Amino acid sequence: MKLFGAAARDGRGTPGEVLLADGVLRIAAGEGAVNVEEIQPEGKARMPVAEWLRGRGVRVGERFQ
Numbered sequence: 001m002k003l004f005g006a007a008a009r010d011g012r013g014t015p016g017e018v019l020l021a022d023g024v025l026r027i028a029a030g031e032g033a034v035n036v037e038e039i040q041p042e043g044k045a046r047m048p049v050a051e052w053l054r055g056r057g058v059r060v061g062e063r064f065q
Helices: 049-056
Strands: 003-006 007-009 018-021 027-030 033-036 038-040
Touching: 003 033, 027 049, 038 049
Parallel strands: none
Antiparallel strands: 003 038, 007 033, 018 027, 027 033
């Protein structure tokens, strides 16, 4: 999975932990967090993160690894 348009934001959590998944995807990082604008799942086309969230059902507290 590839992430595009990441922007630094405030946030606390375990690195990779989803902090916000309501039209916006915010993921905890080493220090702070990042908001992601677009995502490209393996073998699929690049898409806006809001579209991916609607289809994937990602929840706060899940982790990217």
